[in-house]
Amino acid sequence: MSLPHAILTALLERPSSGLDLTRRFDRSIGYFWSATHQQIYRELGRLEAEGHIRALPAEQPARGQKKAYEVLPAGRAELARWTAAAQDPKPHRDAMLLRLRAAAVVGTAGLEADLRRHLELHRRQLAEYEEIEERDFPPGEDSAQARLQHLVLRAGIELETFWTRWLTEALAGLPAAEDRPQEP
Amino acid sequence: MSLPHAILTALLERPSSGLDLTRRFDRSIGYFWSATHQQIYRELGRLEAEGHIRALPAEQPARGQKKAYEVLPAGRAELARWTAAAQDPKPHRDAMLLRLRAAAVVGTAGLEADLRRHLELHRRQLAEYEEIEERDFPPGEDSAQARLQHLVLRAGIELETFWTRWLTEALAGLPAAEDRPQEP
DNA sequence: ACGGGTTGTGCAACTAGTTGCACAATAAGG
């Protein structure tokens, strides 16, 4: 039940069209709440029907077809309510950890390549986050808003740091092909 | 597409009935792949239909009704295949990070209580993991199997450590009620 | 022996997210 709230947040930060939102979900917002354009359009429709957002009157009327949305007071209120409401953490699901556990039983054959690939992906993501940090959060920040945003980014950085470290360790600990356990 | 593989792993570690599995998903396995008993029963049915597992002939026939399952060779093969296959990491979704980002826009009013609650939950989980580590992985381990299992547990420990640290930081950084930004 | 909790299994309906496709409008290239 969080996609609508992710969209409300994004639209409050800046009114946008569906495609704009899609792009922003591919970068910043999507780092911790991903969504496809199909989901976004569907949800925009619902939010509009509920009176939480409305389409901005197009400046260049009907030209490019691009509809931009802005958040209405009801939408902001709903977002504030949701933010403050108690929510249980969703149960975790991590396929890689599951695969490692499976490998402990059926053997690690063939796993190494994908571990390396994931390591590389996490490294890249980490680099991207660090770039954003350098660009958008120079030392000596002030506003409460900036501090909160930085905090969220820090979470991303530290999580990716953890994964790169952990995957490196995992690769180091993988048995060499010769003495690999391979239960019958 | 991982629940069946989680179940296969669990059943290889030890043949179990649906309820046994449910309990094991509430402890160890479920720490990184949670599932409800309804999901588990449904999936057991499918796995049996596909010939990946089979019901063990009951020792005390029909007594308590309890059906135990074991993995067939086809099931083990499928698990090995899945473990080795390349898989893209699933996009993240973390409601708490989203809420923080929303709070940067609509204000942090009411958030503190739930942050504290989450902190407490993560602390408890961390304590549980550390207990397991102490009990099941005394220093000087040997088998490749134990090393892999320990590695997975370490991931859990380090993730919970991160979250407790991060939430503590977040709470410390929260503006006091007086000077809280509260956009109109 | 009977009423109430616990154990164990399962179906049905719903919700959220994913995948695959469609199609109009405009921009870009020959």
Add this chain to the structure above:
DNA sequence: CCTTATTGTGCAACTAGTTGCACAACCCGT
């Protein structure tokens, strides 16, 4: 101009996970 690529919007069908309920059997106390 005419075609092709890109931009922008959206529907439909499917998959995975969640919630709510049902119900038989056994176990325990009175």
